[in-house]
Amino acid sequence: MTQGNRIVVILGSIREGRINDRVAAWVSAQLSDHGFAPEILDPADPEILPVQIGDKQAIKRLQERMKGADGFVIVTPEYNHAEPGHLKTLIDSVTAEWWARPVGLIGYGGISGGLRAIEALRVILAELHTVTIRDTLSFASPWRRFDELGRILDADDRAAAEAAMAVFAHRLRWWTDSLADARIARPYDRPEAGDFEV
Numbered sequence: 001m002t003q004g005n006r007i008v009v010i011l012g013s014i015r016e017g018r019i020n021d022r023v024a025a026w027v028s029a030q031l032s033d034h035g036f037a038p039e040i041l042d043p044a045d046p047e048i049l050p051v052q053i054g055d056k057q058a059i060k061r062l063q064e065r066m067k068g069a070d071g072f073v074i075v076t077p078e079y080n081h082a083e084p085g086h087l088k089t090l091i092d093s094v095t096a097e098w099w100a101r102p103v104g105l106i107g108y109g110g111i112s113g114g115l116r117a118i119e120a121l122r123v124i125l126a127e128l129h130t131v132t133i134r135d136t137l138s139f140a141s142p143w144r145r146f147d148e149l150g151r152i153l154d155a156d157d158r159a160a161a162e163a164a165m166a167v168f169a170h171r172l173r174w175w176t177d178s179l180a181d182a183r184i185a186r187p188y189d190r191p192e193a194g195d196f197e198v
């Protein structure tokens, strides 16, 4: 059986002063503890940011960063009951890199804890031939809960988040390994022209 460890962790925010780094730092550390090899993909990285205006070289760099990943974890805030617009643009900028990969969704925000952004993303990611992990993590008011280094301040809060992460990581492991095996057994390619309506 193949072990699919390479997880690209995609940040949802490009806002100056964003909370995203704190939550993503915690998520990355947790994924490492659960045996994955997380790599942060920051849409605000100057090499990647021009994806937002369709820059071909930046899209190529994005494809390189995503190519061959065993799975993705998106760590996103909620903006007006959905995912941030620039995250949608980043998602829309590549195609085959998503195919037959699991995507875990972790949200944060005000009172919503990012749950509506998570559910909005499922619809988009289904169109890109991914499997979204049923289990999620959600953080309401993360600015009160995480320090600058991405540590959860309160012990009970930390224990609850770690318990939720254990379930999430267990499911992510099943899907990354299973889809890695499936992609080897049977490439997930395009059907012959005419077989499907697009």
Ligand SMILES: Cc1cc2nc3c(=O)[nH]c(=O)nc-3n(C[C@H](O)[C@H](O)[C@H](O)COP(=O)(O)O)c2cc1C
Binding pocket: 013, 014, 015, 017, 018, 019, 020, 021, 077, 078, 079, 080, 081, 082, 108, 109, 110, 111, 112, 113, 114
């Ligand atoms: C434009 C905008 C819209 C927002 N809409 C929501 C919302 O609909 N629901 C919610 O719970 N929080 C909402 N928030 C709060 C954000 O989720 C919260 O500020 C979060 O920390 C933003 O993530 P960031 O700091 O990493 O950019 C909104 C924030 C902004 C800037």
